[in-house]
Amino acid sequence: MKFISRTNKNRFTQVILLILTLVIISCNNNNSESNNPFSRDNFPDVLDVLNTPKESVDWKSFFFSDQGAWLGFALPDTVNSNYQASFAGPFLMTNGKWLGKSIINLQFYEKKSEKLLIESIKSIYYPGKLVQELSYQDFNAVMSLIFISSDIAMVHVELTDIKNQIEIKPEWSGSIFSNEGRVSSDTNHILINGTNHNSKIKLWFSDFQDSENCHFTDTTYHYKLSSVKLSGNKSFSVIISYSDDNSCKNTDPNIQSDALKNPIKYLNSNQERWDNYLSKALQTNASWGDEKEYQRIAVKSVETLINNWRSPYGDLKHDGLFPSASVNYFNGFWAWDSWKHSVALVKFEPELAKNQIRAMYDYQNSAGMIADCIYYDSTYNNWLNTKPPLSGWAIWKIFEETNDTSFIQEMYPKLIKYHEWWYLYRDLNHNKLCEYGSSDGSLIAAKWESGMDNAIRFDNSAIVKIDDSNFAFNQESVDLNSYLYFEKLFIVKMAKLLNYSSIENKYRQEATDIKKLIESKMFDQKTGYFNDINIETGKIIPAQGPEGWTPLFTELASSEYAKNVTKIMMDTSKFGTYIPFPTASKDDPGFSEGYWRGPIWLDQVYFAITALNNYGFEKEVNQYTLQVFDRLEGLKEQAPIRENYWPLTGEGMRVNHFSWSAAHLLLLYNK
Numbered sequence: 001m002k003f004i005s006r007t008n009k010n011r012f013t014q015v016i017l018l019i020l021t022l023v024i025i026s027c028n029n030n031n032s033e034s035n036n037p038f039s040r041d042n043f044p045d046v047l048d049v050l051n052t053p054k055e056s057v058d059w060k061s062f063f064f065s066d067q068g069a070w071l072g073f074a075l076p077d078t079v080n081s082n083y084q085a086s087f088a089g090p091f092l093m094t095n096g097k098w099l100g101k102s103i104i105n106l107q108f109y110e111k112k113s114e115k116l117l118i119e120s121i122k123s124i125y126y127p128g129k130l131v132q133e134l135s136y137q138d139f140n141a142v143m144s145l146i147f148i149s150s151d152i153a154m155v156h157v158e159l160t161d162i163k164n165q166i167e168i169k170p171e172w173s174g175s176i177f178s179n180e181g182r183v184s185s186d187t188n189h190i191l192i193n194g195t196n197h198n199s200k201i202k203l204w205f206s207d208f209q210d211s212e213n214c215h216f217t218d219t220t221y222h223y224k225l226s227s228v229k230l231s232g233n234k235s236f237s238v239i240i241s242y243s244d245d246n247s248c249k250n251t252d253p254n255i256q257s258d259a260l261k262n263p264i265k266y267l268n269s270n271q272e273r274w275d276n277y278l279s280k281a282l283q284t285n286a287s288w289g290d291e292k293e294y295q296r297i298a299v300k301s302v303e304t305l306i307n308n309w310r311s312p313y314g315d316l317k318h319d320g321l322f323p324s325a326s327v328n329y330f331n332g333f334w335a336w337d338s339w340k341h342s343v344a345l346v347k348f349e350p351e352l353a354k355n356q357i358r359a360m361y362d363y364q365n366s367a368g369m370i371a372d373c374i375y376y377d378s379t380y381n382n383w384l385n386t387k388p389p390l391s392g393w394a395i396w397k398i399f400e401e402t403n404d405t406s407f408i409q410e411m412y413p414k415l416i417k418y419h420e421w422w423y424l425y426r427d428l429n430h431n432k433l434c435e436y437g438s439s440d441g442s443l444i445a446a447k448w449e450s451g452m453d454n455a456i457r458f459d460n461s462a463i464v465k466i467d468d469s470n471f472a473f474n475q476e477s478v479d480l481n482s483y484l485y486f487e488k489l490f491i492v493k494m495a496k497l498l499n500y501s502s503i504e505n506k507y508r509q510e511a512t513d514i515k516k517l518i519e520s521k522m523f524d525q526k527t528g529y530f531n532d533i534n535i536e537t538g539k540i541i542p543a544q545g546p547e548g549w550t551p552l553f554t555e556l557a558s559s560e561y562a563k564n565v566t567k568i569m570m571d572t573s574k575f576g577t578y579i580p581f582p583t584a585s586k587d588d589p590g591f592s593e594g595y596w597r598g599p600i601w602l603d604q605v606y607f608a609i610t611a612l613n614n615y616g617f618e619k620e621v622n623q624y625t626l627q628v629f630d631r632l633e634g635l636k637e638q639a640p641i642r643e644n645y646w647p648l649t650g651e652g653m654r655v656n657h658f659s660w661s662a663a664h665l666l667l668l669y670n671k
Contacts, residue, residue, distance in 0.1 A: 038279040040127040040271070043299045048638040049125045050077035052088045053098035056177040061098070062326055062640070062657065063091045064130055066147035068311030068319050068352075070094055071242050073145055073153070075123040075130055076102065084121045085134055087145050087155065093310065094244065094376075095196040096328040100176035100221075103192065103201065104155055104238060106143060108136065109226075111167035127303055128274035138166045146270045148259055150311035151247065155238040156263045162234070171226040172205060172238065178221050185218045190225070199244035206260040207236035237263045246314035246376060277302055280348040286671045288626070293636050297629055298669045304641050304662035305345060309352060314376030318359035319352055321345075324643070326656045332375040333359050335387035336451050337660050339394040340603055344663035346401040347670060353398050354407055357391065361414050368421035372448060385438050385449035388480060389422060391415060392487035396494065408494050415494075416503075419487055422480075425470040428535060432510075433481050433517055435535070437472030441465065446473055450480070452596040456584050457532050457543040464535075478522045478530045479547035485514045486554035515556050522551075528564030530557070544568065544585040545596075546604040552611030562615045569608060570620065579631055580624045581608040582647035599644040599653055602628075606664035613671075625668050641665065 036042075051061035051074040063072030074088040086105035091098050108117040122133040134141040139162040145155050159168075174190070176183060181194040190203040205225060217224045239256045259266050281302050288294040308322045310333075320333040321341045338356045346353035363371050363381060370391070372382040395411050398404070426434045438445035443463050447453050462474045488511040495504035522530050524540045530548040532541040549569055551557040557565065570576045574585040581604060583596045591598045605628060613621045629635065631650040633642075641661045642652035 036275060036279075038275060038282050040129070040274040040278055043278070043296060044124045044126055045638060046127070046296050046300045047125060047303055047640065049074045049130070050123060052076045052101055053091075056097040056099070056180050058098055059096070059327065061088070061091070063089055063307075064125060064145075065093075065307050065309070065325070066128055068150040068309045069147050069153070069242070070150075070310060070313055071153075072307070072325070073104075073130060075125060075132070084118075085132055085143065087130055087132075090201075090240075090242075092194070092196060092199065093322075093325055093331060094199065094246070094313075096331065097180060097196070098177065099180050099192070099194060099201070100174065103174035103176060103203070104145075104240065105173045106134075106157065107171045107173070108134075108141070109169040109171060111169045114169075117168075126274075127278065127299060128270055128306070138162065138164045139168070144267065146267065148266045148270070149252075149255060151242045152255060152259070153240040154259050154263060154266055155240070156267060157236050159234045169227060170207070170236070171224065173222070173224045174203075175222040182220055183218050183223050185223055185225075190218070190223050194244070197244040197246055199242070202239075202241045204239040204241075204256055204260060205236070206238070206263075235263070248312040248314075277306075277348045281666060281670070284670050286625075286669070287622070288629070288669070294629055294669065297635055298666055300635075300641060301344070301662040301666040301669070302348065304657050305341065305659055305666075306349075307657060308659045315378035316359060316374065316376050317362045318355040320356045320359040321659045323659050324655045324657050326640070330655070332373045332380070334373040335360050335370050336390055339390040340660045340663050342394040343397045344666045346398045347666065350398065350402050350404075353394075354402075354404075357394060357398070357411065360391070361411065361418075364414055364418065367425065368417035369425070370418055384440050384442065384445035385436075387449065388451050389419065389483045389487050391418065392490040393483075396490040399494075399497075405497060408497060412491075412494050412498060415487075416491065419484070419491065422484060425466060426472050426480075428464055428466060428472050428474075431517075432514060433476040433521070434484060435472040435474075435476050436480060437466070437470065438463070439469050439471070441471040446471065450477065452545070452547075452583065454594055455543075455545055455547075455596040456588060456590040457541055457545055457547065459543070459590070460541075474535050475532045475541055476522075476535060477532045477547060478518060479550040481514060481518055481522075482530075482550040482554045482556055485511055485518065485556050488514070489554075518551060518556060519558065519561065523557075523561055527568070528561075529568050530561075530565065543588065543590070544574070545583055546581065546601075546607065549581075549608050549611045552614060553607040555614050557615075559615065562611075566612060566615065566617060569612070575608070577647040578627075579605075579645055579647045579650050580627055581605045586647070593646065593653070595644075598647065600647045601644050602661040602664040606667055609668065621671070625671065628665075628668060635665075 049062055049064050053061045063074045065072035070093045071090040073090050076086050076088050086102040088102050089098055117136050120135045124131040130145040132143040140160045141157055143157045147153050181192055184191050192201040237260055239259050282295055282298050308325050311319050323330040323334055323337050338360050342353040342356045360370055363374050370386050372385050372387055374381045392415050399408055422434045426437050436446050436449040441463055447458050463471045464474050465471050488507045491507045492504050522533055524531050529544055530551050549565055552562050552565055568574055573587050575581050577586055579600050582598050582600055584591045584598050609621055609624050632645055633650050633652045640656035641658055643655035643658040644653045
């Protein structure tokens with residue numbers, strides 16, 4: 001994005017600050033945390049993960065996850081002392097269920113009297129870490145939960161300020177819901193066999209390895225593990241591992257024993273990784289970069305993205321992100337979601353950004369098509385349609401951040417094949433202007449292919465057969481062809497990088513040609529806006545939506561045409577609403593709360609603000625960005641980032657913890 005630059009002095013200051021931050025991160029964490037302005041310790045409780053599930057299916061409760069794990073934990077929200085010093089869950093994303101209220105619950109007893117010690121407990125969610133601060137009369141304790149790999153979590157307990165020679169007897173316990181599995185134990189670990197995919201959770205306890213000094217009890221759904229006393233140790237840990245029939249194990253098998261012996265090493269590594277995430281994500285030239293309330297928005301975006309990260313599992317061959325883990329129908333990877341996620345992820349987690357791209361291209365078919373969405377059970381993959389062609393944009397943005405030519409070499413032939421697929425199977429009249437369509441002839445799948453499922457512009461669309469397995473709308477869409485123009489420019493850059501001069505020249509000429517076609521056929525001289533056109537009549541389809549500013553996002557439009565479009569974009573009776581840039585013009589009779597018929601989607605808001613920036617509207621870029629940051633419901637509080645928002649009030653709508661919303665908020669922050 002070519003946003004407004006600050007002064008050279010400010011740029012120099014930002015560079016120096018980044019260098020100092022990275023130096024601090026490399027130092028001992030115990031000495032550096034308070035000095036690092038981007039340390040995760042400065043951003044507690046940005047999101048609310050206080051949840052104790054009432055039953056196994058409880059989608060109202062959310063959780064914390066990391067490292068691509070397929071399970072997550074929460075902080076308890078109950079006042080019941082039995083679940084205060086605990087971590088709720090886990091929640092298993094493989095079946096969308098909570099295994100139990102808590103499988104990891106800690107209580108302290110005074111050894112002589114067997115009295116339960118309880119005073120006060122404070123729960124904190126730091127980026128990448130759940131913490132319980134436990135205060136007792138004669139000592140304090142800090143209990144932390146982190147993920148050390150995609151299938152292993154660690155709980156570490158550190159006792160401090162021990163005032164008297166009190167003999168403390170710790171006791172671990174846990175339980176699961178009766179319909180979700182069975183609990184058993186042996187001399188050194190607890191085993192929970194779940195009902196889903198033959199899942200297994202094992203718990204190893206560092207301070208309870210000596211069978212003479214500890215006692216296991218278990219029932220079918222509950223376990224209890226108590227020590228005679230703490231044996232003089234001031235810290236102890238629990239390792240939680242997860243596996244099932246579909247797991248793709250990449251974890252070092254020795255990591256469990258090493259983590260039990262050296263927990264501080266893993267705590268420090270977690271601290272360093274998350275401080276590094278935030279140091280990269282929070283660096284911005286924007287004026288709001290120094291404001292804590294806006295930094296917290298960026299942190300919330302990072303947390304949301306990482307919480308939705310899933311590792312290879314079942315038929316998913318690379319890491320990627322769920323659109324949201326807070327609903328059961330988003331438990332896969334979607335194509336254009338993936339492209340958008342990657343552009344934001346590369347700012348702080350470049351390998352994950354690359355793998356998100358690879359995950360979708362793993363299922364490119366022989367014709368070149370990319371599936372709409374893919375799942376860990378590939379029999380559910382959706383081949384009825386694909387999604388708008390933004391992968392070239394994402395691949396090039398990854399290169400700009402990483403300078404990884406090998407990634408370009410890897411993806412380039414696949415990108416070319418996908419790009420050409422559109423002209424082979426989505427161009428009814430072979431005029432080089434493509435249409436959205438479907439492989440089964442259904443109208444709904446063709447609408448899905450646009451990504452704007454029920455947009456007003458498709459209300460009168462019809463499907464036309466190309467061949468037995470390919471069908472297309474009877475209208476040519478301006479956003480689709482603008483994206484294809486954009487992709488040609490990125491292919492030109494890649495070809496130049498790889499010294500493919502003939503291909504470079506071919507796509508440069510094609511970009512010139514499609515630009516002329518879009519401007520000559522899809523710009524409505526009467527209204528001053530870009531629109532879809534009916535193939536049979538050649539007439540403009542008058543509905544106005546985000547597709548009309550796509551030629552400005554892709555820098556296709558002439559300055560004269562852009563001047564007309566931006567007037568409409570900023571018109572308060574059309575798109576210049578309380579939250580700017582809804583998915584339909586406010587004065588359209590079809591404007592409503594329907595999915596793509598009015599609500600704000602933050603990807604289209606980002607495209608709009610980028611469009612304004614591309615054509616020199618510097619003041620408005622800042623104005624509209626701050627309107628988004630300041631007016632979206634709950635964004636500055638602990639509320640989750642939503643799938644979409646109502647443009648007239650900022651009210652959050654539909655799904656919580658939505659990845660592409662988080663991705664574009666981070667991109668806006670990073671201008």
